[in-house]
Amino acid sequence: MSASATHQTDLYRxxxxxxxxxxxxxxxPEKYDLEAEGHNPLCGDKVRVYVSLADGLLKDIAFEASGxxxxxxxxxxxxxxxxQQSPDQAKATISGFELALTTDGEHLAGDLAAxxxxxxxxxxxxxxxxxxxxxxxx
Amino acid sequence: MxxxxxxxxxxxxxxxxxxxxxxxxxxxxxxxLAYLDNAASSQRPRxxxxxxxxxxxxxxxxxxxxxxxxxxxxxxxYEAARETVRDFINAASVREVIFTRGTTxxxxxxxxxxxxxxxxxxxxxxxxxxxxxxxxPWQMLCQRSGAVLRVAPINAAGELLLxxxxxxxxxxxxxxxxxxxxNALGTINPVKAIVDAAHKRGIPVLLDGAQAxxxxxxxxxxxxxxxxxxSGHKMCGPTGIGVLYAREAMLRELPPFQGGGDMILxxxxxxxxxNELPYRFEAGTPNIAGAIGLGAAISYLQKLGMQEIAAWEAxxxxxxxxxxxxxxxxxxxxxxxEKASVVSFNVEGIHPHxxxxxxxxxxxxxRAGHHCAMPVMEWFKVPxxxxxxxxxxxxxxxxxxxxxxxxxxxDLFG
Numbered sequence: 001m002s003a004s005a006t007h008q009t010d011l012y013r014x015x016x017x018x019x020x021x022x023x024x025x026x027x028x029p030e031k032y033d034l035e036a037e038g039h040n041p042l043c044g045d046k047v048r049v050y051v052s053l054a055d056g057l058l059k060d061i062a063f064e065a066s067g068x069x070x071x072x073x074x075x076x077x078x079x080x081x082x083x084q085q086s087p088d089q090a091k092a093t094i095s096g097f098e099l100a101l102t103t104d105g106e107h108l109a110g111d112l113a114a115x116x117x118x119x120x121x122x123x124x125x126x127x128x129x130x131x132x133x134x135x136x137x138x
Numbered sequence: 139m140x141x142x143x144x145x146x147x148x149x150x151x152x153x154x155x156x157x158x159x160x161x162x163x164x165x166x167x168x169x170x171l172a173y174l175d176n177a178a179s180s181q182r183p184r185x186x187x188x189x190x191x192x193x194x195x196x197x198x199x200x201x202x203x204x205x206x207x208x209x210x211x212x213x214x215x216y217e218a219a220r221e222t223v224r225d226f227i228n229a230a231s232v233r234e235v236i237f238t239r240g241t242t243x244x245x246x247x248x249x250x251x252x253x254x255x256x257x258x259x260x261x262x263x264x265x266x267x268x269x270x271x272x273x274x275p276w277q278m279l280c281q282r283s284g285a286v287l288r289v290a291p292i293n294a295a296g297e298l299l300l301x302x303x304x305x306x307x308x309x310x311x312x313x314x315x316x317x318x319x320x321n322a323l324g325t326i327n328p329v330k331a332i333v334d335a336a337h338k339r340g341i342p343v344l345l346d347g348a349q350a351x352x353x354x355x356x357x358x359x360x361x362x363x364x365x366x367x368x369s370g371h372k373m374c375g376p377t378g379i380g381v382l383y384a385r386e387a388m389l390r391e392l393p394p395f396q397g398g399g400d401m402i403l404x405x406x407x408x409x410x411x412x413n414e415l416p417y418r419f420e421a422g423t424p425n426i427a428g429a430i431g432l433g434a435a436i437s438y439l440q441k442l443g444m445q446e447i448a449a450w451e452a453x454x455x456x457x458x459x460x461x462x463x464x465x466x467x468x469x470x471x472x473x474x475x476e477k478a479s480v481v482s483f484n485v486e487g488i489h490p491h492x493x494x495x496x497x498x499x500x501x502x503x504x505r506a507g508h509h510c511a512m513p514v515m516e517w518f519k520v521p522x523x524x525x526x527x528x529x530x531x532x533x534x535x536x537x538x539x540x541x542x543x544x545x546x547x548x549d550l551f552g
Contacts, residue, residue, distance in 0.1 A: 011495065012550055043491050043507050044521040066521055068489035069551065124495060 011121055012069065015077075015114035020069035023076035025062040032060070038134030040126050045071050049134045057084050061135070068127050070118060075131035077112055082135065094132045101125050150442060150450045155531050158183035158438075162531065169501025172536035177321050177349060177480050177527030178505050179371045182435070186374060189434035190427050200423055202400055216426050219433030220416075223381055226436045227366065228357040233386050233415035237429050240380035241348040242271040244367035245315070247382055247419065248344055249275035251392040252313065252365075258284030261310040265290045265298050265327070266517055267320040270510040272346045276315060285312070292517070296323035296472040300331065307339055314343045318350035318366075322511040322525070323472025324455075324480030326350075333362050342388065348372055352529070353451055353478050355444045358383050370428060375435035379428030382419070389415050396421040447530040451479040454528040458537045465544055471518050479528040482509070485544065488551045490524045496550060497524075500543035502536075 032050040039046055045067035052060035061079045065072055078097075082090040097115075100108050105119030118128045156162055161181045164171050173181060193215060199208035201216045220232045229235055238244040256262075262276045266289055273287075280287050288311070290303040298316075307314070314336045319326050333343045344365035350356055352373040358366050365388070370379040384392075394401055394412055398421035403411045412418045439447065458481050462468055467486035485493060494506030507522040508515045515522055526540055 012492075017551070044512070044515070045491075046521075068491040070492070121495065124491070127491060 010117040011124070013114045013117060015111050016069065016073040019073035019076040019111075023063075023065075023072050025060075025079040026064065026072075026076065027062050028064055029060060029062050032062075034138040036134050036138035038130050038137065040067075040071075040130050042126065043068070045127060045130055047071065047075060047131045047134045049075075049131065049138050051135070051138050053087075056086055058082055058087070058090055059084070063131060063134075065131070067130070068124075070115075070124055070127040071130055074115055074118075074128040077115065078131050078135060081110070081112055091136065094136050097132055098129055101128055148443065148446055150446050150530055152450070152531060152533055155442070156533075158185065159531055160184060160187075166501040166503070167499050169539070172502045172532075172539045174526040174528060174532065174536065174540060175503045175505050176352075176529040176532070177372070177509075177525065179377070180352060180374050180529050181531070182374055182376070182431075183438050185438050186376070186431050186434045190376065190431045193427050193430050198426070201426055202417070212426055215430050215433075216424070219429040222433040222436050226356075226440065227351075227381075227383055228359050229383055230359065231386055234358075234383055234389065236382040236384065236389075236416045236419045237424050238367075238380045238382050239378055239425070240369040240371070241346060241367045242275075242369075242380075244365075244380055244382035245271055245344065245346065246275045247395045248313075248315075248365050248367075248384075249279045251395050251419075252342070252388075253279040253283065254393055256283040256285040256312055259310060260285040260312045261288050261308060262286070263288045263290060263303070263306050263311050263314045265303070265316055266292045267296065267298070267323055267325060267511065267514045268315075268317055269321050269346065269348070270512070271348075272315055272317060272344075273513065286310075289513075292325075292514070295474050296320065296325045296514075297474045297476075298325070298327050300328060303332065304335055307336060307341060309339075311336075311339070311341050314341055315346065316343070317346045317348075318356075319347075319353070319478045319480075320472070320511070320514070321349045321480070322509040322514050322523070323474065323482055324477045324527075325472055325474040326476040326478055328476075329361060329363070337362070349478060349480070352439075352447075354448045364388050370432040370435065373432075373435055374438060375432035376425075376428045379425045379432050381432075386415065389419070392419075394421075395419050398422045400424070442530065450530050451528055454532055454534070454537065455479040455481070457534050458526060458528065458540070461537055461541045462544075465541065465548075467548070468544070471520065471523050480525060481527070482523040482525045484520060484523050485548065488547055490522045492551065493524045493544070493547055496547040497540070497543045500539070500546055502540050502543045504540070 033053045034051040037048045047065040050062045063075045101119045105116030197211040199212045201213040223235050224232045336343045342364035345363045347368040351368040366383040371377040401421040471482045490506040505525045
């Protein structure tokens with residue numbers, strides 16, 4: 001495998017490509033308790049996140065986005081990772097994700113680990129963290 | 139137009155030219171670098187790098203101040219660069235050549251000085267395809283003055299609708315500000331017709347020449363514009379240096395821009411008298427090395443010949459347009475009849491940013507995004523585009539590399 005092919009699979013891993021093609025929870029719910037919109041003025045990516053709370057937990061989390069594959073996959077994986085968490089747990093998950101991406105990309109649990117490669121692409125980190133910033137704002 | 143008959147024109151020896159550009163000779167992610175982001179910033183030849191190095195190693199001091207030898211040398215070199223610029227754009231006098239940080243500062247200079255004339259209800263006319271640097275300074279001026287910004291529309295090919303433009307020239311129009319060439323689409327605007335129409339109504343015209351100056355002969359007296367703004371770094375010169383050309387009669391009527399040293403004759407606490415042109419508009423110690431580097435860049439371009447440069451770039455544009463259109467799902471935005479060597483495109487199902495990253499992994503440098511022209515992106519209803527832009531040192535082989543890299547991207551995301 002050539003060096004550049006290795007680079008590519010590092011960033012665009014199968015899980016990332018799959019989530020970008022078929023993002024989970026990419027919809028606008030009829031009812032929601034919290035919402036926020038995030039922009040990346042640098043590239044024009046836009047994300048809107050919707051959260052429904054029940055029993056102190058994130059019972060439903062959905063998003064609408066126009067953005068690149070990294071942004072869409074990250075939003076999709078985020079909804080899976082934070083569902084059923086309490087707001088405090090979700091905040092900790094967000095912080096952990098942001099820390100991982102701005103350092104070595106390690107210590108990401110489950111499918112989120114597939115986004116670890118983004119940490120090697122400084123210009124793309126904001127694509128991946130935009131949905132998470134938006135969730136925190138909500 | 140052509141001063142040299144076509145038959146006697148040399149064609150560029152691109153292989154030799156490339157040896158002047160050290161940065162081009164490297165691999166990126168294991169592939170030879172194909173630098174196709176020239177509309178964002180060009181690269182510099184050794185001659186420019188050496189001119190700057192030589193200046194700092196032998197001649198640096200502040201300009202227009204000292205009585206010592208180095209100050210004389212620095213002043214002479216700085217003013218020689220101004221003369222080189224004057225000659226390059228065929229300005230009538232060096233008094234019409236103001237050094238700025240770049241196109242953006244040049245346009246802001248006009249917005250802050252000429253702009254002081256504007257009153258509530260006055261109008262400034264721009265086009266849909268402007269770069270943010272030829273939109274935002276006018277919006278800020280409108281906020282200060284109560285003037286109104288008017289925007290002339292374009293067609294689906296990205297060409298200015300000249301009739302609509304003319305309709306928007308009203309008795310309230312105080313200034314027309316138009317890109318000579320669009321950075322996002324490559325469209326070459328009919329600037330002579332624009333200047334003529336505006337002048338018939340007594341309206342001054344500013345041309346944003348950032349994208350035009352590296353690619354074709356710019357003759358400000360032939361264009362007959364009142365202001366012409368451009369940047370050094372897009373024409374093989376340093377960053378942080380640019381030029382505002384302004385007609386001398388216009389400059390004489392304008393208030394100063396920034397205050398400080400060099401722009402004054404005398405200062406007392408009772409009052410200050412301002413320096414003569416062009417120094418009145420160059421407050422503070424200027425970017426001396428930048429101006430010298432720009433002068434060296436212009437000399438380099440003149441040695442190659444602007445007509446020869448334009449002819450080779452036209453061939454590259456043709457070749458690239460043809461090759462890209464063979465790729466299924468690829469759409470070119472900006473298909474004007476008159477076009478510079480810029481190709482903005484989108485590939486179905488792949489976001490421009492993902493394209494930019496995958497292409498970089500294949501050694502190909504392009505720009506991805508809105509190109510600081512968000513309104514025109516919105517008009518085309520796209521979040522952004524991928525943009526390949528060519529300089530005279532680019533080759534057909536690099537365009538082949540771009541096409542091959544796009545196929546890799548399609549395989550990955552397909």
